[in-house]
Amino acid sequence: MGVHAMRAGVLAGGLLLPAWSMADWTLNMTPGVTGTSNEIFSLHMTILWICVAIGVVVFGVMFWSILAHRKSEGHKPAHFHENTAVEVAWTIIPFVILVIMAIPATATLVDMYDTEESDIDIKITGYQWKWRYDYINDDFGFFSNMATSQDEIYNRAAKSEHYLLDVDNPLVIPVGKKVRFLVTANDVIHSWWVPAFGVKKDAIPGFINETWTRVDEPGIYRGQCTELCGRDHGFMPVVVKAVPQAEYDAWVQDQLAAAELERQLTEKEWTLEELLERGERVYATACAACHQANGAGIPPTFPALKGNPVVTEDLPAHLDIVVNGVSGTAMQAFGPQLSEADLAAVITYERNAWGNNTGEMITPKQVFDYKNQQ
Amino acid sequence: MSAVIDTHAGEHHHGPAKGITRWLFTTNHKDIGTMYLVFSFAMFLFGGSMAMVIRAELFQPGLQIVDPEFFNQMTTMHGLIMVFGAVMPAFVGLANWMLPMMVGAPDMALPRMNNWSFWLLPCAFLILASTLFMSGGAPNFGWTFYAPLSTTYGPPSTTFFIFAVHIMGISSIMGAINVIATILNLRAPGMTLMKMPLFVWTWLITAFLLIAVMPVLAGVVTMMLMDINFGTSFFDASGGGDPVLFQHVFWFFGHPEVYIMILPAFGAVSHIIPAFSRKPLFGYASMVYAVGAIALLSFVVWAHHMFTVGIPIAGQLFFMYATMLIAVPTGVKVFNWVATMFRGALTFEAPMLFAVAFVILFTIGGFSGLMLAIAPADFQYHDTYFVVAHFHYVLVPGAIFGIFASAYFWLPKWTGHMYDETLAKTHFWLSFIGMNLAFFPMHFLGLAGMPRRIPDYALQFADFNMVSSIGAFMFGATQLLFLLIVVKCIRGGEQAPAKPWEGAEGLEWTLPSPPPYHSFQTPPEVK
Ligand code: HEM
Numbered sequence A: 001m002g003v004h005a006m007r008a009g010v011l012a013g014g015l016l017l018p019a020w021s022m023a024d025w026t027l028n029m030t031p032g033v034t035g036t037s038n039e040i041f042s043l044h045m046t047i048l049w050i051c052v053a054i055g056v057v058v059f060g061v062m063f064w065s066i067l068a069h070r071k072s073e074g075h076k077p078a079h080f081h082e083n084t085a086v087e088v089a090w091t092i093i094p095f096v097i098l099v100i101m102a103i104p105a106t107a108t109l110v111d112m113y114d115t116e117e118s119d120i121d122i123k124i125t126g127y128q129w130k131w132r133y134d135y136i137n138d139d140f141g142f143f144s145n146m147a148t149s150q151d152e153i154y155n156r157a158a159k160s161e162h163y164l165l166d167v168d169n170p171l172v173i174p175v176g177k178k179v180r181f182l183v184t185a186n187d188v189i190h191s192w193w194v195p196a197f198g199v200k201k202d203a204i205p206g207f208i209n210e211t212w213t214r215v216d217e218p219g220i221y222r223g224q225c226t227e228l229c230g231r232d233h234g235f236m237p238v239v240v241k242a243v244p245q246a247e248y249d250a251w252v253q254d255q256l257a258a259a260e261l262e263r264q265l266t267e268k269e270w271t272l273e274e275l276l277e278r279g280e281r282v283y284a285t286a287c288a289a290c291h292q293a294n295g296a297g298i299p300p301t302f303p304a305l306k307g308n309p310v311v312t313e314d315l316p317a318h319l320d321i322v323v324n325g326v327s328g329t330a331m332q333a334f335g336p337q338l339s340e341a342d343l344a345a346v347i348t349y350e351r352n353a354w355g356n357n358t359g360e361m362i363t364p365k366q367v368f369d370y371k372n373q374q
Numbered sequence B: 001m002s003a004v005i006d007t008h009a010g011e012h013h014h015g016p017a018k019g020i021t022r023w024l025f026t027t028n029h030k031d032i033g034t035m036y037l038v039f040s041f042a043m044f045l046f047g048g049s050m051a052m053v054i055r056a057e058l059f060q061p062g063l064q065i066v067d068p069e070f071f072n073q074m075t076t077m078h079g080l081i082m083v084f085g086a087v088m089p090a091f092v093g094l095a096n097w098m099l100p101m102m103v104g105a106p107d108m109a110l111p112r113m114n115n116w117s118f119w120l121l122p123c124a125f126l127i128l129a130s131t132l133f134m135s136g137g138a139p140n141f142g143w144t145f146y147a148p149l150s151t152t153y154g155p156p157s158t159t160f161f162i163f164a165v166h167i168m169g170i171s172s173i174m175g176a177i178n179v180i181a182t183i184l185n186l187r188a189p190g191m192t193l194m195k196m197p198l199f200v201w202t203w204l205i206t207a208f209l210l211i212a213v214m215p216v217l218a219g220v221v222t223m224m225l226m227d228i229n230f231g232t233s234f235f236d237a238s239g240g241g242d243p244v245l246f247q248h249v250f251w252f253f254g255h256p257e258v259y260i261m262i263l264p265a266f267g268a269v270s271h272i273i274p275a276f277s278r279k280p281l282f283g284y285a286s287m288v289y290a291v292g293a294i295a296l297l298s299f300v301v302w303a304h305h306m307f308t309v310g311i312p313i314a315g316q317l318f319f320m321y322a323t324m325l326i327a328v329p330t331g332v333k334v335f336n337w338v339a340t341m342f343r344g345a346l347t348f349e350a351p352m353l354f355a356v357a358f359v360i361l362f363t364i365g366g367f368s369g370l371m372l373a374i375a376p377a378d379f380q381y382h383d384t385y386f387v388v389a390h391f392h393y394v395l396v397p398g399a400i401f402g403i404f405a406s407a408y409f410w411l412p413k414w415t416g417h418m419y420d421e422t423l424a425k426t427h428f429w430l431s432f433i434g435m436n437l438a439f440f441p442m443h444f445l446g447l448a449g450m451p452r453r454i455p456d457y458a459l460q461f462a463d464f465n466m467v468s469s470i471g472a473f474m475f476g477a478t479q480l481l482f483l484l485i486v487v488k489c490i491r492g493g494e495q496a497p498a499k500p501w502e503g504a505e506g507l508e509w510t511l512p513s514p515p516p517y518h519s520f521q522t523p524p525e526v527k
């Protein structure tokens, strides 16, 4: 090959490479990083090749007829219209193929259903529109919200690498351990999916589903909610960080310490400014999806909080709605979800943001007392 | 034949009434058939334009055109309108036009009910469409309207949606009763069941499916109505109900429903392929048995839509095996069509082009269906674009191409004119390319992990989404061409003989084109 041609090739490649590396023309499922996902992948490939083989035969005969048996080619039609032997054969053969296919599928399914003898149990709860992870054995838990900014979504800022697939607090699990997930939901049905694990399970309010995984390779794995759950269904990603055991243990200790710190916040004396600052952050993650960042809501489904009498006047009602929710609506009970400090902060924020300048504040201690009275 | 028909035939020969009353009060199967077809095409364009909104929003990552809330309304309304407004009425329209002519009857058996069952439909869809303008917006919970998203969390318009579904259901049931009554009572002397044309057979079985499952749909929406308005808790766990119960009841209706949308197309294609192969249909009897088997099996596979909800493993295995089993009779049908073409003398006019594309692309949809039946693999496919690809491969080239094939096949009979073959072939090729461009990449998107029903997606899905949108716009725009072709064909064109297709068989071709207002005044003899 001429050296010029090679140079031209390299140059063209060099120019196009950035464009290509952005493009992702993935065609197939990936095998994933767990035993289950690998088994599923091999089932997928087997059935795919079976389909391709049948397709080649059927379409082969068909295209043969289309090309060779045309009237314009002067082909005279035959008159046969049944043949018992052939008909029996093409009923039996597919049946046998299916039976052969069903055997490994059954084995994989049995394996996927075996949630016994887990090392760690994690409760996953779907909320509109975030996930909560509770580490049952260690008695702590947290919410996991999408971390992609509205600016990126509305094309006002460049989209980051993990656009829509980034969260503030990922689920952390140790590698090589059997982790059992207890999946449920707080409001509507969601579905928790991590393709690389081959784990997808519906989160159903009032019921608990079980599934499990054992991840072999450390890494960050991303997935999404796959059951339509309302407006922001497309914006509740799942991110799982699989880490070595030692790192996991250290992380658990950190979480326990942080939970203790959180409890101490209730005791602390707060100023209005501190509460407002904290409240703005809480509002953005917990409330803005429905009531919107500017407090205008999306009436009539999600009421405006700006200028709303509940928010500007009736403090007990405000506290009650935020802590206990409004049953039968999308307004959840935030009492069990947020700490006292966060509840006090977000209520204070709402009462002072967007021109609701009441100047009032409510302290974490008051919220704590209110919760205890109930 | 029956006394009713005799007295009717004894009356003076009369044509249609004049003006709007012809359509409002008509009891004539051809007029009602025409209205069904026109209505269905209008809904096809209406639901199709919603698909264009969806594809426009998905053209690029990020939110550009619509709010996620409205996006959900679009997917929901698109699905509902296509299923209940475009596909089902089109087949009822074809049944109205063709069944009396195929069995040698003057009209449908219950003509007044026929009128009523049609006119209910525009009412139902007017109600459904009006929800778009209600406060809180149209239904936004997907065409499967899973509780509690559609009950506790549904928009206020949900009650109107329920009412619309009830009306559609009544209309479908009346249509089905009419079909059964016509086929069982008005067949020409000598036409035994096993001599019936396949379109008649498939519609007979479809009608029984409709009667079996539409009440189930009515039941599930009534339970929703009670949950929303009267304080019951069928689907609310906090009141002792079960959200999964909703899915069981819905899919007990839903799976037979997908066969309701495809069986009549099977029938029509079984006429068209032999006609243009100039060779009798291969395996008539096995075709009939296969349709029967598919219909029966369709009642015991519903939970394959629910592999991830956590049903016990025994249930999981049962539904997996039953679903795989359906592939056998479906395969038999495909093999029969191919064997019919084999060693025929083929020509490729528009009906044949659509019919051949039907067989190929429906088979591809069948393959992905078989893949979805493998329960462990379905854990990865479920609720991704792989499923969207699958059901569009069975619905667009299946139901819709089946309907186009039928329309071109019988247009000369209906109008008395030949349609413009060149335009029709253009319609075919643009539809074929557009449809594959739109839906084939969705397989890749699903396998790469893109969930369905999302208004925005991660960056790795960008390229194929753009391709898919381009294909969708192409497919959508092409359908206006069909409107043009049909209008042109109604207004004039080469005179069509009684039997415009050399190889076509059946009683309908013994009538002149266009046929007389009351099809067969005296029953023909079938040998
Ligand atoms: C004009 C061509 C069509 C295009 C471009 C199109 C496009 C789409 C797309 C992109 C979706 C997925 C929406 C989402 O999951 O976010 C969808 C859903 C759907 N389509 Fe179509 N479609 C077309 C024709 C049809 C036809 C002819 C039918 C039925 C006979 C149909 C039935 C459905 C159904 C049932 C859904 C599911 C809706 C849901 O998720 O609740 N579509 N369509």
Ligand SMILES: [Cu+2]
Pocket: A189, A190, A191, A225, A226, A227, A228, A229, A230, A232, A233, A234, A236
């Ligand atoms: Cu979701």
Ligand SMILES: [Cu+2]
Pocket: B254, B255, B258, B301, B302, B304, B305
């Ligand atoms: Cu099904």
